[in-house]
Amino acid sequence: MRIVLMSLATRLLPVTSVLTASVLLAGCGQLGDSASGDGRRAVASFYPLAWVTERVAGDAWTVENLTQPGSEPHDLSLTIAQTAALEQADLVVLEDGFQPAVDATAAEADAPVLDAAEVVDLLPASETEEEHAAHEEHEEHEESGEEGHDHDHDHGDVDPHFWLDPLKVADLADAVAEELADADPDNATTYTDNAADVRAELEQLDQDYTAGLASCERTTTVVSHDAFSYLSRYGLEFEPIAGLSPDAEPTAADLARLQELIREEGVTTVFSERLVSAKMAETLADDLGVTTAVLDPIEGLSDDTSDEDYLSLMSENLTALQQANGCS
Structure with missing residues (x-):
């Protein structure tokens, strides 16, 4: 009789409770x-x-x-x-x-x-x-x-x-x-x-970055979005296509300025990223007849880099920067 009562009680559980529990259990299994x-x-x-x-x-x-x-x-x-x-x-x-x-x-x-x-x-x-x-x-x-006019940008950004x-x-x-x-x-x-x-x-x-970027033919580096300023202390100057947000759209004036800069500085490579569309970088590079390569901001792993880690991705970035800027 006890078994029958427990079975009936189980069948009376609200459907929503069972579904919620299932979602939580399944989701936690994905997290770790x-x-x-x-x-x-x-x-x-x-x-x-x-x-x-x-x-x-x-x-x-x-x-x-x-x-x-x-x-x-x-x-x-x-x-x-x-x-x-x-x-x-x-x-x-x-x-x-x-x-x-x-x-x-x-x-x-x-x-x-x-x-x-x-x-x-x-x-x-x-x-x-x-x-x-x-x-x-x-x-x-x-x-x-x-x-004055309101501005979205906070002076403390x-x-x-x-x-x-x-x-x-x-x-x-x-x-x-x-x-x-x-x-x-x-x-x-x-x-x-x-x-x-x-x-x-x-x-x-x-130390690897300091030594690897100490002697480069070029320092101007065109990147997909404004994520690489922290690498500037190694002597490079980063020119982003988009702003701090990777999905920001550049203006026609932005693109024109970058085209002129690439010609003047002899930039050979426009860098794209893995987690966002490479279309902007590829279009800019194609228009000027230069190459594209990946420079990873390491905001997250991609399907292609799921087996790598921070150290290996940073090392790959260093190699990419050296090749693009003619560093020896």
Whole structure:
């Protein structure tokens, strides 16, 4: 009789509850293997943050990347499973302003949050001469008490792509180690040691870039979107087709300026990316009879790079830059 009653109770469960549970279980299986680690779970919002967190945490944590390979991180919308994973995490690693959907959910969750933008020194966002002039005019209006036009660009805007500077990634690794140690003091030494190992690798990568780009025939580098400013400290000048957002559309004036620049500077290569359409870069290159190549902003993995990691992709970028700019 007891078995019959349990069966009847099960059949009376609301259909929506069963469906919701199924979705959550299926989604969590896609995010990561929660059976690994020691029961502690960290959620990182996109690939570079996930790579750092996983390297520092080691086997003691399960690290889940909210942005799946092949997805553009700016466009991330959280599923029910991802929202649940974020809310139940022992640590959330994100970069405020880069993925609004993640920011909003994290603000409502009780999970501890490490914001990369607070622990890494970010560069100010670059702006065109027209934008700069507009901002100066806006400031003059404010100082005189006149009403000026509203501008979407905040004067405090920053360039979020810090992970293209290996030394800034090392700074993030140190901050991750501190957060993990706060959550798990017994393994604090392990996290500190792991972060030190990561820093050593990143310092070597920094040295490779410094030496590899020290002597180049050209320094002007045309790229798909404005994601590579952090590499400028190695002596290169990056000219983007689009702005900070990879799906931004360049104006006719932008394209005309780039065409003139490519001719004047003898640029041989226009770089495209893996996660967004290469059409703009290919069209610009075809019009001028130059080649195209891939320079990965490493915002996320693609289907083609799902077996690679941050270090290998940065090394491939270095090789691509050397070939395009005639570096020896």
